[in-house]
Amino acid sequence: MTAYWVAQGVGVLAFVVGITTFINRDERRFKLQLAAYSAIIGIHFFLMGASPAGMSAELNAIRTVISLRTRSLWVMGxxxxxxxxxxxxxxxxxxxxxxxxxxxxxxxxxxxxxxxTTRCVMWCSTACWVTHNFWLGSIGGTLIEGSFLVMNGLNIIRFWRMQRRGIDPFKVEKEVQQQEG
Known part of the structure; x- marks a missing residue:
């Protein structure tokens, strides 16, 4: 098996891990699953020779876990x-x-x-990644980010419709935050 196919296999593994990320309405589970996906896809990019994407993905993983603990502007910076x-x-x-x-x-x-709002900004971020991954020739990366684009887009529409009907799709998340605070 060549290094290329090992790299593509890691990309497909990332696809499997990340496929249900944007379905989560619970912010903590959403972020933890997103972090796991980012760590795996980062390895894929390094194996594909795409160091900027690999560094960005690994930083994404670390950043996502830290964002569970703080929303500090300083840390974000x-x-x-x-x-x-x-x-x-x-x-x-x-x-x-x-x-x-x-x-x-x-x-x-x-x-x-x-x-x-988080999901909408993440959708724009995903559009950047899917374009890059397609250009790079990353099979797993293109599949997962393309899936994220569609799934997150559909969930954005679903959550928006719920809000228009007076239903708070993130109520569970807010209740957990109130219990923790």
Whole structure:
């Protein structure tokens, strides 16, 4: 088996882990599953020779776990600076700017947004990643991010419709936060 197919296999594993991420309405489970996915897809990108994307994905994993503990602007700023510094230092092609931009957007979303707004910003971040992954030739990465784009988009519409009907789709999340606080 060649290194290329090992890398693609890791990408497919990430696909399996990440496929149900955006269905979660519980913020904690959403973030933990997103972190696991990011860690695995980061390994995939490093194996594919896409260091900026690999660094962005690994930073995503760490950042997502930390965002469970704090929403500090200072911590968010550190992750944005790391993403820009590490990503821009290694990029060779303009398309490699997309995962960097997507990571900056999703960092902002995880630290500053809640509920439906988080999902909308994450959808834009996903659009950056799916474009990059298709350009890179990442089978698993394109499948998962394309799936995220569709699934998150459908869930955004579903959650928005629930809100229009007066139903809070994130009520469970708010109740848990009140119990913890």
């Amino acid at each position: 550190i992750f944005i600076a790391l993403t820009l510094g590490l990503g821009l230092a290694k990029f060779n092609h303009a398309m490699e700017l997309l995962p960097i931009a997507g990571t900056v957007a999703s960092t902002w979303a995880l630290f500053r947004c809640k509920g439906l």
